[in-house]
Amino acid sequence: MTDPRIIDAINSHAADIQNISCILGGLLQQLRDTQGVEGLDRAKDFAIQAAKSLSKPGAVSPDIAHITKVFDQHR
Numbered sequence: 001m002t003d004p005r006i007i008d009a010i011n012s013h014a015a016d017i018q019n020i021s022c023i024l025g026g027l028l029q030q031l032r033d034t035q036g037v038e039g040l041d042r043a044k045d046f047a048i049q050a051a052k053s054l055s056k057p058g059a060v061s062p063d064i065a066h067i068t069k070v071f072d073q074h075r
Helices: 004-054 064-073
Strands: none
Touching: 004 064
């Protein structure tokens, strides 16, 4: 894989994912600080239900175990 366009596209998406991860981490921390772990647990339950509704057979689907891990890291 030496096509610079592919490398640029991958790097751009990687930067977007890192940005979203930082934003999400800040929001989860604020949620925990303002609503406690109960609020965080409700948000996790909602996220898992949303992921299940998106899970269709195909090339990609949400990783419920990873979603759970992200929320649990902010407890």
